[in-house]
Amino acid sequence: MKIAIIVPMEIEAEYYRKYFHSGNKEMFGSTVFEHFCVKGNDIYLGLSGIGKVQAAMNLTSLLSRVEIDLILMTGTAGSLAANVHREDLLLVDAFTYHDAHNTLAGDYVEGQIPGEPAEFKLTSPERNKFAAFLQAEKVPYQEGLVVTGDAFIGSDEQKTIIKQNFPTALAVEMEGAAFAQVAYHFNKPLVAMRAISDNGNDDANSDFDQFAKKVGAKAAKLICAYLEKMN
Template sequence: MKIAIIVPMEIEAEYYRKYFHSGSTEMFGSTQFEHFCVNGNEIYIGLSGIGKVQAAMNLASLLSSVDIDLIFMTGTAGSLQQTVHKGDLVLASSFAYHDAHNTLAGDYVEGQIPGEPAVFELDSPARNEFISFLNEEEVSYQEGLVVTGDSFIGSDEQKDEIKRNFANALGVEMEGAAFAQVAYHFAKPLIALRAISDNGNDNANEDFDQFAKKVGAKAAKLICAYLDKVK
């Protein structure tokens, strides 16, 4: 299998670089991907950059050049629910754009871009296999909708506005829906595992980098353990 692992920030990629040893580097578009072999699988690890355009551009560049079988997206997210806490793992079942407001342009719902699905569902056999792995390992995680926008959410006011339109969303981040949209058009399975780094409120920027590194490694460790078993 050819497997892509995409993370937005360098601090979220550190664990992978420590885990995988000796690999080559290749450029796809404007992004450098590290290329490893694990159990006969080819692994491509790259930084997407932050935000929707960077995410879509860099994943599309890879998929246009390499016939990837499975995409893993990891990194961090802010919580949108009182039941989702710092350090928790969220396995996205779907993504939507919280900053797409096109209801006045036609028969669209909040979060929908004209011509695109209202929500990008991630259901796939590959994702179900990963869920089985998490359950076998007795990993604690929550599963549900995650929403995406181009702004760092760092206030209760921002958080409350998002929840008015997406009351059930578990988390908020800046790349996931763009990844999901690209994966949808390339017909590639996407598994998105986010670790909660903050509560998406007025305290969201406190020690973000340090905590993001810690929880990012938590998600990365699980994915690496899974890849050790995939043949």
């Protein structure tokens, strides 16, 4: 299989290099991907960058050139729900945009871009296999909606507005819905795992640096263990 692993930041990518060795660097569009071979699978490790445009552009650059079979997305998110805490793992089952407001333009719901689904649902067999792996390893996780937008959510005011529009959302981040939209149009399975780094409130700025590395390492360890067990 050809598997893409996409993370937003270098501090998250560095943990994968502890498990993968002797990779070659390849340029796709404006993005460098590191190419490794693990258990007979071709692994393409790349940075999405921060935000929706960077994420969509860099994933599209890869998918336009390589027939990727599976996209694995990891990274951090801020909690929106009272029962979602720092360091918790989320296996996302749907993405939408918290900064897309098009209800006045037609028969659309909050978060929906005209011409696109109301939510980008992640329901592939590949995602089910990853969920089964987490369960077999007795790794606790939650499933649900995560919302995406081009802003770091770092105040109670921002968080309150998002929760009003998306009361079932578990977390908020800056790339996932863009990944899901690209994967949807390329008809590629996306497995998205987010680790909670902060509470998305007034404490988020101080929380983020402290927790991003820790939860990034946790996600990388799980992904690498999954790849080792893949048939």
